[in-house]
Structure formats: C-alpha cells, structure tokens
Amino acid sequence: MTGTLSPCTPLAPSTTSVELDASSILAAGRSADGTVYVMTEQQSQLRLFVTDGDALVERFEQGTGQDLGGSTKTWLFDYVLADGSPVSVEVQQEAAIARMGVLKGPKPGKTWSVGSVGETLTLLANADAAALKATSTQTFFVDYAGGRDDGNALVLIAPEHARDYSQERLFWGMPSALSERTITSFSRGLSIGGNTLVTFELGASSANLVYSFPFDGLDAGTSSQGSLTVDGQASALLGSAPPALPDGAQFLCR
Numbered sequence: 001m002t003g004t005l006s007p008c009t010p011l012a013p014s015t016t017s018v019e020l021d022a023s024s025i026l027a028a029g030r031s032a033d034g035t036v037y038v039m040t041e042q043q044s045q046l047r048l049f050v051t052d053g054d055a056l057v058e059r060f061e062q063g064t065g066q067d068l069g070g071s072t073k074t075w076l077f078d079y080v081l082a083d084g085s086p087v088s089v090e091v092q093q094e095a096a097i098a099r100m101g102v103l104k105g106p107k108p109g110k111t112w113s114v115g116s117v118g119e120t121l122t123l124l125a126n127a128d129a130a131a132l133k134a135t136s137t138q139t140f141f142v143d144y145a146g147g148r149d150d151g152n153a154l155v156l157i158a159p160e161h162a163r164d165y166s167q168e169r170l171f172w173g174m175p176s177a178l179s180e181r182t183i184t185s186f187s188r189g190l191s192i193g194g195n196t197l198v199t200f201e202l203g204a205s206s207a208n209l210v211y212s213f214p215f216d217g218l219d220a221g222t223s224s225q226g227s228l229t230v231d232g233q234a235s236a237l238l239g240s241a242p243p244a245l246p247d248g249a250q251f252l253c254r
Contacts, residue, residue, distance in 0.1 A: 005179055008253035010157045010169055011140050018058065018134040020049070026075055027091040028129030029100035029121025037089050037102060037121060038129045039077055045163075048077045048089055049134050058136035060161045062086070065110060071095070076111055090114055098123065143168065144196070144211050145245055146226040146237030153178065153246045154209060154228065154237060156198070169253075170200050170209075175246040180254045181207075205231050213241045 020040065028038040036051040046064045049056035059079040067074040075091045088103040092114050103118030114120055143158040155171045155178055165186040171178035185199040189212055198209040211226035226237035 005252035005254060008251050010171070010180075010251055010253060011142070013137050013139045015135050015137040018049070018056075018136050020056075020130040020132070020134050022126040022130040025126040025129055027093075027098050027100040028124040028126060029102075030124055031102060031119055031121055036124065036129070036132070037100065038132075038134075039075060039089060039091055039100070041075070046075060046077050048079065051132075054133070056132050056134040058134070059087075067111065074111055078107075088112065088118070090118075142243045142245060144209075144224065144226070144239065145243040146211065146224060146228075146239035147246055148228065148235050148237055151175075153249075154226075155245065155249065155251075156209075168198075170198065171251055172200075172202065172207075173252075175249050177252060178249060179252045182254075202230055209237075211237065211239070 020038065024040045024042045026039045026041050028036065030036050036056065038049040038056060040047045040049070046061070048059045048061070050059050051057070061077060062080055063078040065076040072092055072094045077089045078086060080086055085104065086106060088107050090101050090103070090112060092099045099114040100121045100123060101114035101118045102121060103112055108117060112118065139160045140157050141160060142155060144156040145153065147153045151174055152172065153175050157169045157171070159167045165188060168183060168186055170181050170183050172181050173179045182201040183198060184201065184206065185197070187197040189196045195210050195212045200207055200209065208229040209226065211224055213224050214222055222241045224239040224241045224243065226239055227234050228237055
C-alpha cells in the first residue's frame, strides 16, 4: 500500500542532528586555527566530525584504517575537502596517553606518525567535545531509472553515504507523478554487469525489478538492461547509463 503521498524532492540533501556519546569518542582535538576534530568509533565504524563555523559537521571517509597490535594503537580517517584536496586525521594511543594529528595534503604512506608530519592537535575532553552541536548531511543520487513502453517509469534513489541498502527508495508511475513504493527485498549485483534484484509492493501485487549496467556502462550514451515483472508478466525497461531522471519527473513520497 502506498498510503498518503505528498509532493517531495527525494534528491535534496538532508541534514540531521547527531548526538555524540562521550564514551564513543576516541579523541577530540583543536588545531591552531581553531578547527575542532572529533573521531568516534561505534560498532567498529569510524566517524569524523569537523567544525564548520560553530558546529561539528560529519566528514565522509575516503578511507579508514586501524592498527591495534603492539603497544601503540592507531586509528586513521581520510577525507577530501570540497576542492578535492586530501586530509588525514590520526589518533594514536599508547597506554593512557593519546595523541591526535591532522595532515593536509598527500600522506607519506598508509599511516603516518603524529608529531613527525602534519599538525599535532591540542586535545579536548571527550565530555566537552560531546557537548558540541553536531550535524550530518546525507546526499542522494539516481541509482537506476528505466521506462516502460506504456510511459510509466521506475526510479531508484540511493544515499551517497550508506553501509547497506535499507535507505534505497523506489518510485513508480508516470513521470509527472512518480509514487514511492515499499521495497520488501534488495539484492545488489556487486560485479559490473551483474543483476540487481528488487522486490516492491505495487498495489495488491508484488513486483520484481531486475536491472544491470553493461561493462561499458560508465560511458555516456550506453543503455542499462532492466525488466519489470508484475503478476507473472515481464516487460522491458529502457534506461540510460549513467542513469538519468525522465523528463519532467515529479515525486510523491510516503
């Protein structure tokens, strides 16, 4: 069932507040220019928050790493600035002594030693860092878009920063009224050219979407390969690679 639907913009960035837990903070530090860096770890997932103005803003990883062997434990978080320049933040802990540093620009290796390169940060108390306002902004992209020859279209929208597929959203209908449908299962084809399988509710029926992108699907002008099966009847879906919204797309969200 679609329930009550309202006009929406599912591709618009979404900013939410984040409550930092002092017990999950590996280290927090302030640079000479006043920027605060806070690295957290929960369920083996590293996250980094960096001040932008008066608030901490989550930065999304380009790579993370850790070395917990030996007497010195190391946690590493790499990200990029808006202009594409790399930044690396590292926490090193030996016994009860922690150090935190930031390195802007290329790294000398996979890890680096706080104090030997980059800037060593002035540590902040975890409780003080947790008291700061923090936000995270999720952005979205078109994961798949395909049209049927009767004019109906199907659009899958996914978050840029996610560890699973639970936040995928599926829309179906005429381009002027693409209505959100409930996804009941999602199985990603992980290899290039592999099939992704999506089952979703379509009225009283269950529909199955199968799609893939060809090996040359990264080149503009190629086509995706998709099909939609409803009540045992399969029909082809025509889409572009990379995927693009149908002309005049308007969305209705649950």
